[in-house]
Amino acid sequence: MKRRFLLPSALVVTLVATGMLVARPVVAQPDVPVDARSATSLPDSADLTLASVVEAALAHSPDAERLVARSQHADAMADRAQSVLDDAPTVGFSHQTDALGGDTGMREWESSIELPLRRSGLREAARRQAEGQRSVVEGQSAMWRLEVAGRVRDLLARLDAAQAEVTLAGQALATARDLQAQVGKRVEYGDVPRTDRLLAREDTLQREADLRRARLQRDQVVAEYRRFTGLERRPATWREAPSDDTALDQHPALQSARAAMSTAQAGRAVVRERGRLQPTVGFNLRREEDGRDAIDSVGVSLSLPIPLSRLRAPEEARAGIDLADAQASFRQARRDTALAVEQARQALTTARGQLERARDQESLATENLRIQKKAYSLGEIGLVDLLRVQSRHLVAHRQAVMSEIDLKRAIADYNQAKGVMP
Numbered sequence: 001m002k003r004r005f006l007l008p009s010a011l012v013v014t015l016v017a018t019g020m021l022v023a024r025p026v027v028a029q030p031d032v033p034v035d036a037r038s039a040t041s042l043p044d045s046a047d048l049t050l051a052s053v054v055e056a057a058l059a060h061s062p063d064a065e066r067l068v069a070r071s072q073h074a075d076a077m078a079d080r081a082q083s084v085l086d087d088a089p090t091v092g093f094s095h096q097t098d099a100l101g102g103d104t105g106m107r108e109w110e111s112s113i114e115l116p117l118r119r120s121g122l123r124e125a126a127r128r129q130a131e132g133q134r135s136v137v138e139g140q141s142a143m144w145r146l147e148v149a150g151r152v153r154d155l156l157a158r159l160d161a162a163q164a165e166v167t168l169a170g171q172a173l174a175t176a177r178d179l180q181a182q183v184g185k186r187v188e189y190g191d192v193p194r195t196d197r198l199l200a201r202e203d204t205l206q207r208e209a210d211l212r213r214a215r216l217q218r219d220q221v222v223a224e225y226r227r228f229t230g231l232e233r234r235p236a237t238w239r240e241a242p243s244d245d246t247a248l249d250q251h252p253a254l255q256s257a258r259a260a261m262s263t264a265q266a267g268r269a270v271v272r273e274r275g276r277l278q279p280t281v282g283f284n285l286r287r288e289e290d291g292r293d294a295i296d297s298v299g300v301s302l303s304l305p306i307p308l309s310r311l312r313a314p315e316e317a318r319a320g321i322d323l324a325d326a327q328a329s330f331r332q333a334r335r336d337t338a339l340a341v342e343q344a345r346q347a348l349t350t351a352r353g354q355l356e357r358a359r360d361q362e363s364l365a366t367e368n369l370r371i372q373k374k375a376y377s378l379g380e381i382g383l384v385d386l387l388r389v390q391s392r393h394l395v396a397h398r399q400a401v402m403s404e405i406d407l408k409r410a411i412a413d414y415n416q417a418k419g420v421m422p
Helices: 009-017 050-060 064-081 120-189 195-229 252-274 309-377 383-417
Strands: 090-097 106-116 280-290 294-303
Touching (some): 050 120, 050 195, 120 252, 120 383
Antiparallel strands (some): 090 106, 280 294
């Protein structure tokens, strides 16, 4: 005759504490495969590297056309700076006659051309402004590449974490199913109460739900990776080494801000030079007739504007504001970059220490699980005690796995903060 057991209150409390007993009915659901991979997961590729994924993302990015347009603008400014003309030439034609007056036969025709010239100071200032704009575009391009690299680094770290969660959830489900099978056999033998079978099944269902949730989160990250990079595979390995050789001044953010400051300085010089005398040279051809004789003549003219500082003051003040903004932006970029590097360095140090502690905890949890399994096989401890030890081992194992990923992410964040491309 099979023995019948009542579930002690202390056992219920223990099961609640270990997460096996929840207040919801047991609903039969189809088994979830423990296999960590699915049709939506990304296969690994040994040929892909972090750098190649970044290049694929850059080629897939819609921002490339914007940078091409800015580069064309910089080229146009450089070409404009080389011109000796400050504006487009002006061509004029005129005709005079006394046909409506005395009609003595007086006729006059005149054609002219005026060339607004640039003084050498304005040409030099415009050249420096064009060079600064070219440097700004190059800095923006470097910043864009770095931002894309940062996004790729983040995506790969999230992919690793999401896939690890799926793997860990699959391991936890396999453990729960194994436990459920063991409990089922012991219930049939009459060694444990029938309620243990319900509790074991409840734990299995919870682990199945955890696996479904982990797969959903993994698939969402996979979809984001595909949209951003245009790739159907991911690198098999992508671990970076922390870079300590790159100087802070070489950071693209600082280079771009410095170029913007130089461009603003050159822009103010252009405004000041425009306030000085910019000559306009004119040439004309004239033909005069008086009814008897015709006279052809050639003329040259020189025009010089009268500089009025009051008229130029608002434009010069605006150029001064632009320069002050660029200088402030450079100082702020330098502070932000230095702070980001320091924070990333601290996070890297913490991640290394956390990984060492997590490995030690996993080692202790693994040894404890081995001892407790042997004790359970000898009947020295109960099922609930073993389950509690297994749960602690899973937690320790998960912490070790995630600490490995956190260290990879911390190294990537450190390189990203220093402006290092893969």
